[in-house]
Amino acid sequence: MYDLIGDVHGHASELKDLLIKMDYRQENGTWVHPEGRKVIFLGDFVDRGPEQIETVNIARNMVENGKALAVMGNHEFNAVAWATEDPKNPGDYLRPHIEKNLHQHQAFLDQVGEGSDLHQTMIEWFKTLPVYLELPELRVVHACWHPEHLATIDRYTDSENCLLSEAWEQASREGAEAYEAIETLLKGLEIPLPRDHCFLDKYNHKRTNIRTKWWQQGELTYRDLAMVPGDAIDQIPHEPVASHILPGYDGKKPVFVGHYWMKGEPAPLNEHIACLDYSVAGDAGGKLCAYRFTGETTLRKQNFEWVANSR
Ligand SMILES: [Mn+2]
Incomplete structure (x- = not known):
């Protein structure tokens, strides 16, 4: 079964504390659970926090060793678009290098070193993250489960729900259907x-x-x-x-999202939908939050687990 973890935003210390709290331990450099539970990361590994490289390394290592799944957050989407030249306008980038966008991404660029091999390696990994997960027991998307936009994005993704390399341009072009779909799925309705x-x-x-x-x-x-x-x-x-x-929700299985900077005591949004972003990168009181899924069809408040922001 799965332990779903919300937006980490470079807070690797809290991520390690949360993994320990859920009985994960390190074996040969990878975090594993003794009973074979797996983590599902809801995206937004980067931007804002102090340990973004370590955060990506922990998640990537777990994914590559079969101990975790992960979806793309809007911050990984933006990171790729920031680093990808616009094929139609050489010298420009799919995410314009304007002050507002730079400000949002500066901490990542500083930590990774813009244009470094490490930067490139991270971008390549972000591109492998699926836009959403439809598993037998549950669904995962970073911001909004929207059946029409999910059907649209299926025309721009491979069988693993990863954006095709040629789809990044469309997905970054305001007004294009792939752009509208990504906006809604990763940034909300x-x-x-x-x-x-x-x-x-x-x-x-x-x-x-x-x-x-x-x-x-x-x-x-x-x-x-x-x-x-x-x-x-x-x-x-x-x-x-x-x-x-x-969009409504059919309630066929639970759906998990991140993204919304929730505050207060973690709880499901309703019986089928849970948000796991409790603002670990925000002000005092922020938490890194998880949900310990055991196959239930109705979500339970007591299955939430979290650690407080340690600053
Ligand atoms: Mn987000």
Whole structure:
């Protein structure tokens, strides 16, 4: 069975503490479980934290020795796009080297050494990460399980759900269907606010789209669904959202995501969906979180395990 681990973001010390807490131990340099349990990493190994190289090495080593599975997070996707020249515009990159993108990626580039052999090796490994996992007992994707976008991305991936080498360009090109699919699957579902509604984000930028709690069910308003910073929630209208806008979830098996910087005491989002990102790279109170899956069809709060951010 599986132990699923949320976004590590370069916090290798907490990762090792969490593995130890779940009875994993090192054997010949690889973390293994005495009963043969396997880890599933939900992506976002890099950016932000202090030990990004060690984090990737631990995960990669487990994957290559058959002790773990892993999916791609938006930060690995971005890392590849940052390092990949745009075939249509030589000298430019699939992820533009603008200040905002550099700022988000600077700690990784500093730790790995931009353009080094180590950097290249990591990029090559990130490219092997599947976009999602559909296992007999459970499903995994970094941000949003969205059947239509999953069907789209299947046309751009191989039998292991890895992006084809020629698909990276499409997946990085705003407006392309592969781009829209990757945006939703790895970064979450965004929807436009109705009519002329907008809100101001923390930089006072006018926004007309909101990130959504896509896992919510029933009759919902824009305000029920919105994930917006701080006070901005007051600017989101209490108007009903048409039901076809949300993907819904069939509940056939549990689905695990990361990505959402949750706070507080870890618990399932509902009986079939769990988020395991509890902000280990965030402020005080952040946790690195896991879920110990034992084959159940209804998720249980008591199966969550975590360690506190050790800073
Ligand atoms: Mn993420």
